[in-house]
Amino acid sequence: MSPTVEEVQRSADAQRELALTLFRAVPESDWVTVVATFVEGGATNIGHAKFIRPDSSFGSIRGGWAVFEAWTAVRASMVDGTKGTWLSAEITLEAAGKYHFDFNYDVRPYGGRSAGLFAPLDDPSTAMPTDDDWREDLRRYPRSPEFLPNWLAALAGEGDAPVVAPHEALDSSLIIAALAAPITWPEELAMLESSPEWTELYDAVSASTAVQLDVNRDITSMLASESKRAEWGGWLDSLLQAVFSDVFANRIESGDVAGLERVWRPLEAAGLAKAPTGLENIDRSAPVTGIGGNMPDVVVRLIDDVSHALGVLIAGQLINRFGFAPEA
Numbered sequence: 001m002s003p004t005v006e007e008v009q010r011s012a013d014a015q016r017e018l019a020l021t022l023f024r025a026v027p028e029s030d031w032v033t034v035v036a037t038f039v040e041g042g043a044t045n046i047g048h049a050k051f052i053r054p055d056s057s058f059g060s061i062r063g064g065w066a067v068f069e070a071w072t073a074v075r076a077s078m079v080d081g082t083k084g085t086w087l088s089a090e091i092t093l094e095a096a097g098k099y100h101f102d103f104n105y106d107v108r109p110y111g112g113r114s115a116g117l118f119a120p121l122d123d124p125s126t127a128m129p130t131d132d133d134w135r136e137d138l139r140r141y142p143r144s145p146e147f148l149p150n151w152l153a154a155l156a157g158e159g160d161a162p163v164v165a166p167h168e169a170l171d172s173s174l175i176i177a178a179l180a181a182p183i184t185w186p187e188e189l190a191m192l193e194s195s196p197e198w199t200e201l202y203d204a205v206s207a208s209t210a211v212q213l214d215v216n217r218d219i220t221s222m223l224a225s226e227s228k229r230a231e232w233g234g235w236l237d238s239l240l241q242a243v244f245s246d247v248f249a250n251r252i253e254s255g256d257v258a259g260l261e262r263v264w265r266p267l268e269a270a271g272l273a274k275a276p277t278g279l280e281n282i283d284r285s286a287p288v289t290g291i292g293g294n295m296p297d298v299v300v301r302l303i304d305d306v307s308h309a310l311g312v313l314i315a316g317q318l319i320n321r322f323g324f325a326p327e328a
Contacts, residue, residue: 005300005304007077008300008303008304008307009295009300010077011074011077011078012289012295013077014070014073014074014076014077015074015077015091015099015101015289016289017070017073018067018070018071018073018074018091019091019093019099021063021066021067021070022034022036022049022061022063022067022070022091022093023093023097025049025061025062025063025064025066025067026051026061027051027059027061027062028051028053028059030053030054031051031052031053031054031095032051032052032053032054032094032095033051033052033092033093033094033095034049034050034051034052034061034091034092034093035049035050035052035090035091035092035093036048036049036050036061036067036090036091036093037049037088037089037090037117038068038071038075038088038089038090039087039088039109039110039111039117039128039129040071040072040075040087040088040129040137041087041129041130041133041134041136041137042129042132042133042134042135042136042137042140043133043136044111044128044129044130044133045068045071045072045111046111046128046129047067047068047071047111049061049063049067071089074089075089078103079141082143082144082147083105083143083144083147083238084105084138084141084142084143084147085105085141086103086104086105087104087105087106087107087108087109087137088103088104088109088111088117089101089102089103089104090102096287097287098254098287098289099289100249100250100253100254100289101249102245102249103245104117105238105241105242106149106216106218106219106238107149107215107216107217107218108134108149108151108152110127110128111128111129131155134152134155135155135156138152138155138156144234145231146231146233146234146235147234147238149218149219150166150218150221150222151218164221164224164225165221166217166218166220166221167217168221168224169213169217169220169221169223169224170213170214170217170220172224174223174224174225174226175213175220175223175224178223178321178322179209179210179213179321181320181321182320183206183316183317183320183321184316184320185202185313185316186312186313186315186316188272188312189270189272189309189312189313189316191270191272192266192267192270192309195266197262197263197266198263198266198309198313200251201247201251201263201310201313202313204247204250204251205243205247205310205313205314205317206317208243208246208247209239209243209314209317209318209321211246212239212242212243212246213239215242216238216239216242219235219238219239219242222235223235223236223239223322229324232322232324233324233325233326233327234327236318236322236324236325236326236327237326237327239318239326240311240314240315240318240326243314244307244310244311244314247310247314248307248310251263252288252303252306252310253288253289254288255287255288256284256285256286256287256288257282257283257284257285257286257287257288257299257302258284258285259288260288260299260302260303260306261279261282261284261302263306264302264305264306267305267306267309272305272309273305276297276298276301276302277298278296278297278298279298279302282296282298282299288303
C-alpha cells in the first residue's frame with residue numbers, strides 16, 4: 001500500500017527539521033555542503049556529520065542530542081508495517097537550503113568507520129550495531145518475511161540462504177535477461193510517450209534499475225534465484241522503492257517548483273491529473289523541498305500526482321523485465 005499524503009507530509013516535516021537542525025549546527029558561516037550519515041540498530045545509534053568549505057577542506061559538526069533526536073524522528077516517521085524502516089541514511093545539504101536523502105533498507109551498515117558504512121569488516125566481532133542490536137531492532141520494527149534481507153533473516157533465525165549468492169547475483173542469467181528485456185510504456189501512461197519530460201524520466205528509471213540492482217545485492221540475489229519466485233513480488237516492491245527514491249530525489253526533489261510543474265503538466269494534458277486550487281499563485285522559483293516552512297498544499301498535490309505516475313512507470317518496467325508485478 002502506498003503511503004498517504006499525511007504520512008508523506010509527516011516524513012517530509014521530520015526530514016526538513018533534521019536539515020534545519022544541521023544547518024544551525026554548522027560552526028562556520030562560509031560553507032558549501034553538509035554531509036551527514038546515521039545508523040540505528042536497536043539501542044545503538046551512530047552519527048557523523050561534516051561540512052565542506054569553498055576550498056574543498058572540511059570540518060566536523062557536533063550537533064549533540066538535537067541532531068540524534070532529529071535523525072531518530074526521521075526514522076520513526078518512515079516506519080512501514082510490513083517493511084519496517086531504514087537501517088542507515090545519508091543527507092546532503094547545500095548552503096542554499098536544498099537537500100536530499102539516501103536511505104538504505106537492506107544492506108547491513110557498520111557505524112563509526114572511516115572506511116564507509118558498507119565496507120566489509122576484518123573482524124566481525126567489532127560490528128556496531130551488533131548482531132543483538134539488529135535483532136532488537138527487528139523486534140521493534142518488524143518486517144514481513146519477503147522484506148527481510150538475508151543477513152537479517154539469518155540473525156532472526158528465519159529463512160534460508162539464497163540459491164545465488166549476492167556477490168554472484170548481477171552476473172546470473174535471470175538478471176542479465178531482465179536487464180536486456182525490451183520495455184514498453186504502461187498502457188495507463190501511454191499518452192506520455194510524446195512528452196520530453198516523461199521520456200527523460202522513462203530513461204532515468206531504466207538506468208536507475210540497473211544501478212539499484214548493483215547496489216542492493218540482497219534484492220538482486222533473491223530475484224536471481226528461481227527457487228524464490230514465489231517471493232519475487234515483495235522483492236520487486238523493494239526494488240521499485242529504491243528506484244523511485246533515486247529518480248525522484250535526482251530528477252524532481254532536487255529542483256525547483258517550476259521543474260516539478262513541467263513534469264506535472266503532461267499529466268494534466270493527458271487527463272491524469274487536475275489542477276489544484278492555487279496553482280497559479282505558487283512560487284515557482286522555490287525549491288521543491290527547501291528547509292524553511294511547511295510545503296504548500298498545492299505543491300503536495302503536484303508531488304502526489306507525479307509520484308503516483310512515476311510509481312506506475314517503474315512498476316511497468318519491472319513487469320516487463322521480470323514478468324511479475326511488485327507487491328506492497
